[in-house]
Amino acid sequence: MAVLPIAKLGNPVLRKIASPVVQEVIATSAFQQLIDDMFETMGENDGIGLAAPQVSRSEQLVVMGCEEDSGFPNTVLINPKIVFYGPEQVEMWEGCLSVDGLRGKVTRPSAIRVEALDRYGQVLDFEATGLYGVCIQHEMDHLLGKMFLDRMTDLSTLTQLKEFDSYWKEESAAVI
Ligand code: ZN
Numbered sequence: 001m002a003v004l005p006i007a008k009l010g011n012p013v014l015r016k017i018a019s020p021v022v023q024e025v026i027a028t029s030a031f032q033q034l035i036d037d038m039f040e041t042m043g044e045n046d047g048i049g050l051a052a053p054q055v056s057r058s059e060q061l062v063v064m065g066c067e068e069d070s071g072f073p074n075t076v077l078i079n080p081k082i083v084f085y086g087p088e089q090v091e092m093w094e095g096c097l098s099v100d101g102l103r104g105k106v107t108r109p110s111a112i113r114v115e116a117l118d119r120y121g122q123v124l125d126f127e128a129t130g131l132y133g134v135c136i137q138h139e140m141d142h143l144l145g146k147m148f149l150d151r152m153t154d155l156s157t158l159t160q161l162k163e164f165d166s167y168w169k170e171e172s173a174a175v176i
Helices: 029-044 130-143 161-168
Strands: 049-051 061-066 072-085 089-096 099-109 111-117 123-129
Touching: 029 049, 029 061, 049 130, 061 130, 072 123, 072 130, 089 130, 089 161, 099 130, 099 161, 111 130, 123 130
Parallel strands: none
Antiparallel strands: 049 061, 061 072, 072 111, 089 099, 111 123
């Protein structure tokens, strides 16, 4: 496995629409290696989600995982689609491995239903709420060339990390 370089804000690859993954590619050793490398890259950088464009691969692939109490299992989504949004909204602090040192509050639907393929090409169809649901939406935004900054409706919550820890960490239920 290998830790891959992360594309940072301003890199045009983060603003492209990612291409769907062709079904026959999924089982190849190169693609399986990319998935493993993305998990290693995410872990090395203490992230809970990583989308392929963030490692300069403009393909519809995301990996996620969070071992904390309010976390969720390791997940691979290929060609994901959100087929249902719940009516309620949730506000969470978000950060991004492609945006160094900043967090901001983003409001998103609190429940979603997702269809995708897993790393073996099997069909997934599941609902996600809370941190898991928000993380999926954040990572899927990367496949559309969107950053969490684009989703912020109130830029006054934009916070540097040190200031986040000093002033805002206590009040935040969850941080992605
Ligand atoms: Zn991100």
